Amino acid sequence: MLRYTLMRLGIFAGCLVVVWGAVYSxxxxxxxxxxxxxxxxxxxxxxxxxxxFVVLRRERDRASVQIVQRVDRAKANLEANRSQEDVADDTARVQGQTS
Incomplete structure (x- = not known):
């Protein structure tokens, strides 16, 4: 993701130099x-x-794959935490009923 951002900034900087030269000339x-x-x-x-948009197509696709992987990992971690909470809650209820 950082690579894509830096490449995008590089293209902008190049365009800025070209436009600046074209305006002043x-x-x-x-x-x-x-x-x-x-x-x-x-x-x-x-x-x-x-x-x-045209030049960085491959890099944008790589960055989007990385983002999707991070989101999927976060969803899996959230689901794992949720299931742990459910098990703990069920255990507490069972222990509360037997007391």
């Missing part, structure tokens, strides 16, 4: 007044999203 228009930095960030995000 006049290829892309500048933002209004003091909004130039926000304009550059917005353009970089818009460009990096589809690039990340």
């Amino acid at each position: 006049g290829i892309f228009p500048r933002g209004f007044g003091d909004s130039n930095f926000l304009w550059i960030l917005l353009l970089a995000m818009v460009l990096s999203a589809p690039i990340s």
